[in-house]
Amino acid sequence: MTDIARLFGIEFPVFAFSHCRDVVAAVSGTGGLGVFGASVFTPEEIEIELDWIDRHSHGGPYGIDFAFPPRATDSGPGAEPDLPAQHRAFVADLLNRYGVAEFPAGTDEERATYRGVDFGDYDEALEVVYRHPNCRLVVSALGTPPSGVVERAHAEGRLVAALAGKPEHAVRSVAAGVDIIVAQGSEAGGHAGSVSTMVLAPQVVDAVAPTPVLVAGGIASGRQMAAAMALGGAGVWTGSMWLATEESDLSPEMVQKIVTADSWQTVQTRSITGKPCRVVRSAWSDAWEAEGSPKPLPMPAQGFLVEDAMRRIERASRDRDTGGLELLTCPAGQVIGQLTKVSKASRLLLDMVEEYIECVEDLERRLVAE
Ligand SMILES: Cc1cc2nc3c(=O)[nH]c(=O)nc-3n(C[C@H](O)[C@H](O)[C@H](O)COP(=O)(O)O)c2cc1C
Incomplete structure (x- = not known):
């Protein structure tokens, strides 16, 4: 049990990003916290997906992730840019x-x-989220969320997280009221910066302390989880490891x-x-x-x-x-080099936690032995 696990009432400090509701429900139903990537869904579709997750996650809490566009944009829904x-x-x-x-x-x-990602009626989508009490975390994929989002989420009793690829981005998000930072290194699948997790995470942890930081990018095993916790992570945030699961779509x-x-x-x-x-x-x-x-x-x-x-x-x-x-291509991180077969998401989660515990025990033994 860690602080962040206690905060959400989950067993393991493992957060799993996926666009696939089956992965989200499997992780949340096994003691981690699944986060549903909702940027390409309409509010009506989000309602259907969250209802489904509620029915299949055994009461486990989960989160939702949006690539919020800036407020007051003049390229709102329907405004297609000119393409050369x-x-x-x-x-x-x-x-x-x-x-x-x-x-x-x-x-x-x-x-x-x-x-896609910079598009959509987020206010309406968030109203759907607030009708789902188990959706405990609202995540901003592209950094500091637009004004108003944090305040409203807090008023609804939800926590807010934001991804960051630089310490200054994390500091800006914390100043805007964000509760949890996801420090994502360059090896991560999807949008990421240019500095690796090993170098980035401790800088972000120090820059925003005592705000909890989830470490992301290149984590798909218990040993990598142990390293992330050693960097000061309150938990780990994973993405690529769920692509080769039975639940993946x-x-x-x-x-x-x-x-x-x-x-x-x-x-x-x-x-x-x-x-x-x-x-x-x-x-x-x-x-x-x-x-x-x-x-x-x-x-x-x-x-x-x-x-x-x-x-x-x-x-x-x-x-x-x-x-x-x-x-054919899709977003994926360097850690896919470790994925050699299709596994059940719940099995992957439990194996990771087991290896994490073994790794920490091994480190302790090595410390005492020296
Ligand atoms: C297929 C895929 C799609 C992703 N899409 C998003 C997204 O829409 N929003 C987001 O916050 N992060 C997205 N990410 C990044 C993940 O949230 C996560 O930070 C990243 O996968 C962690 O690194 P890893 O890939 O090494 O596990 C995506 C990652 C993958 C693999």
Whole structure:
């Protein structure tokens, strides 16, 4: 039992980020705290997902994560940015070269529109959250949440966390009333900065003490958990390790890439969202790095540019007559090099905690022996 575990009434100080409700429920139902990545869901979908998590997490608390856009934005829902012709042509040519087909005309696939990370009605989504008492933690993916979010969450009895890739970002979030910082190093999957967990975490811990810090990036085993706690972590925040679980909703093709990749097969690229995002290296990320390729657009324009392409690639990756599988990618951290098979999420969590305890006991023995 640690302070942060007591704060949430959970058994283990292990936080698990996932876009997949099954992973969230499995972790929260096994004594950790699952955090549902909700940025690409509408408020109506969030209601359905949280109801489902409530029914499947055995009463365990859980959290929700949003990539809040700044307040007073003039690019609110519906305002699609202008996308340069050169960028559109680059994407069209790339898909063409790899034989990735258009969606069949008139189908739901063709009609689906982008609702991604910098977009959405967060006020409405948060009202849904506040109707779910077990959703105890609201997390801001891209740093300090917009004004008003923290105050309202506190009034509703929820805690607020924010990710940080630099000590000054963490300090800013704490000044804005954030309760918990997630210090995320550069090896992490998804959006991250350029400094590794080992170097970043103690700096963030010192900068915001006594605010609790969850250490993130490169943690998928008990030994790594022990290291994170030694860096001053109040707990660990994990993401990539849940991608290769029975509960994960990634496509079998993507899971196969994850369990066969080594730690050198991820790259930070702006080609998915416009911000540096660590993904599994593929022909897609390579193409954007190649000489003569256009520079990715800033967020959120790059997301608008490529959203359709990403979905078409996923569809084509199932068809071996195309090069879709070569282009296929998704956010993932360097730690996927350790993932070699698909496991049950609850098993992974319990194995990690067991190895953590063994590791700490071993360290103690070694200290006494010397
Ligand atoms: C597939 C994937 C998607 C992610 N999307 C988000 C997101 O939407 N919001 C967020 O706060 N973090 C996101 N992250 C980052 C995680 O919250 C977490 O900080 C990171 O995975 C930790 O490092 P690890 O990947 O080495 O475990 C994502 C990570 C992965 C692997």
